[in-house]
Amino acid sequence: MTITTALKNTGDLKKNWSEVQLRLKEAYGMDVYKSWIQNVEAKEIQHNSLTLIVKTRFVRDWIVSHYADKILDFFQKLDNSVTRIQFEIHESFYDDKTAQTNVVDFLTGSQIPDSKDSAYAANRLDHRLTFANFVVGESNQLAFSAAKRVTETLGHYNPLFIYGSVGLGKTHILNSIGNELKKTDKKIIYLSAERFMYQFVKSIKNKDTQKFKDVFRNADVLILDDIQFISGKEVTQEEFFYTFNSLIENQSQVIISCDRSPNDLDRIQDRIKSRLSGGLVVDIQPPDIALRLQILKNRCKTEETYFGKEVLINDEILSFIANEFKSSIRDMLGVLNRIIASSRIQNKIPTLQDAKLILKDLLSNMQSIITIEDIQKLVVNYYNLSTTDFLSSRRSRHIARPRQVAMYLSKKLTTKSLPEIGRKFTGRDHTTVIHAIKKVEELMAADKKFEYEVQDISNKILKSN
Numbered sequence: 001m002t003i004t005t006a007l008k009n010t011g012d013l014k015k016n017w018s019e020v021q022l023r024l025k026e027a028y029g030m031d032v033y034k035s036w037i038q039n040v041e042a043k044e045i046q047h048n049s050l051t052l053i054v055k056t057r058f059v060r061d062w063i064v065s066h067y068a069d070k071i072l073d074f075f076q077k078l079d080n081s082v083t084r085i086q087f088e089i090h091e092s093f094y095d096d097k098t099a100q101t102n103v104v105d106f107l108t109g110s111q112i113p114d115s116k117d118s119a120y121a122a123n124r125l126d127h128r129l130t131f132a133n134f135v136v137g138e139s140n141q142l143a144f145s146a147a148k149r150v151t152e153t154l155g156h157y158n159p160l161f162i163y164g165s166v167g168l169g170k171t172h173i174l175n176s177i178g179n180e181l182k183k184t185d186k187k188i189i190y191l192s193a194e195r196f197m198y199q200f201v202k203s204i205k206n207k208d209t210q211k212f213k214d215v216f217r218n219a220d221v222l223i224l225d226d227i228q229f230i231s232g233k234e235v236t237q238e239e240f241f242y243t244f245n246s247l248i249e250n251q252s253q254v255i256i257s258c259d260r261s262p263n264d265l266d267r268i269q270d271r272i273k274s275r276l277s278g279g280l281v282v283d284i285q286p287p288d289i290a291l292r293l294q295i296l297k298n299r300c301k302t303e304e305t306y307f308g309k310e311v312l313i314n315d316e317i318l319s320f321i322a323n324e325f326k327s328s329i330r331d332m333l334g335v336l337n338r339i340i341a342s343s344r345i346q347n348k349i350p351t352l353q354d355a356k357l358i359l360k361d362l363l364s365n366m367q368s369i370i371t372i373e374d375i376q377k378l379v380v381n382y383y384n385l386s387t388t389d390f391l392s393s394r395r396s397r398h399i400a401r402p403r404q405v406a407m408y409l410s411k412k413l414t415t416k417s418l419p420e421i422g423r424k425f426t427g428r429d430h431t432t433v434i435h436a437i438k439k440v441e442e443l444m445a446a447d448k449k450f451e452y453e454v455q456d457i458s459n460k461i462l463k464s465n
Contacts, residue, residue: 165259219247227265244275293319382457
């Protein structure tokens with residue numbers, strides 16, 4: 001099947017997706033199928049990429065982390081033109097299907113219809129993420145206050161640069177800013193740095209860069225998530241630099257998030273680092289136990305509000321989760337969702353012992369927490385490489401192979417999702433991580449010496465932690 005056929009024949013796509021869902025049900029069982037696979041829809045195949053529609057960010061992250069490689073494998077058996085999977089999040093909570101917003105569609109420059117069926121969902125603010133339901137504590141108070149001040153007085157901190165580790169609430173704050181400013185008449189653009197780069201490259205291919213520049217440089221507010229993704233992308237950095245300067249000169253507000261401070265960004269032009277440091281730079285620290293517990297309780301209330309079902313998770317279980325899962329709020333909430341989903345599937349109120357059984361795979365890995373940075377450091381030393389070469393874009397085998405091994409071990413020894421692993425390798429795409437994992441598995445199956453090598457590295461990592 002060619003790409004053209006896949007685009008034109010919706011029936012073939014639906015048939016293939018139904019077949020993949022069936023195979024996933026056979027592979028993982030009915031519980032997993034009903035919880036994660038059943039409600040996923042196949043939208044289209046374009047440029048060798050299969051687009052799947054999911055309802056929430058959490059569902060997307062869970063599928064990417066646990067099932068994406070198998071989905072791609074099954075689909076390629078039916079249509080080998082597909083080389084990657086991407087996701088669109090279509091929320092099911094929009095009531096007004098025709099209302100206009102002041103969030104700008106970065107493809108046309110016009111306002112986006114506030115509809116769950118909009119083709120521009122990637123640009124949409126998540127209306128559930130607001131200041132009202134952001135749980136404030138000592139670790140995020142400064143970032144929260146600065147974000148609130150920006151919505152009250154645009155340009156007060158310009159740019160506002162918020163950084164912190166994955167899963168600590170940066171995206172929630174950015175959405176809160178956007179949702180608050182939607183109440184004004186300001187033209188807002190909210191998107192990830194990855195999406196910014198994609199749209200810029202697309203405008204170059206379509207010979208339509210002027211339209212791209214007009215849309216972005218005429219915005220009143222630009223909210224850009226995960227700026228570290230443009231690391232090493234020189235052409236994109238060039239365009240971002242001029243866009244940024246134009247916005248600041250026009251007194252437009254710029255808000256940016258990142259996983260590290262401007263000075264710690266790798267392979268980013270010094271002049272961009274200087275611009276990013278020119279406003280207010282604030283960080284978000286990991287939350288303390290009291291804040292983690294409050295966040296869990298708030299999520300339970302949110303689940304009840306949106307889904308109309310009581311969440312019967314007792315305080316003992318919530319305290320257990322808050323004490324055991326400390327590094328990432330996103331991971332902690334993922335654990336809570338896992339327990340809630342399991343209790344609903346089994347139609348029972350879980351005990352603490354039930355919760356521990358549900359989480360036994362995660363708990364066994366947490367006896368000593370291994371980070372991706374730990375893995376990278378040991379692999380670099382094992383193969384006698386420099387960290388700069390290891391994280392560079394160089395593809396020579398003596399560098400690329402250790403990098404693939406590190407990605408494979410990051411998936412095997414940590415609970416991080418494929419996109420999170422990719423970001424730790426200077427913003428690589430999750431499909432690159434999938435390819436690395438498959439490549440290492442193939443080499444291990446074919447070469448006993450290489451298999452021993454990977455196992456030796458794995459053992460050294462486990463012993464060092």
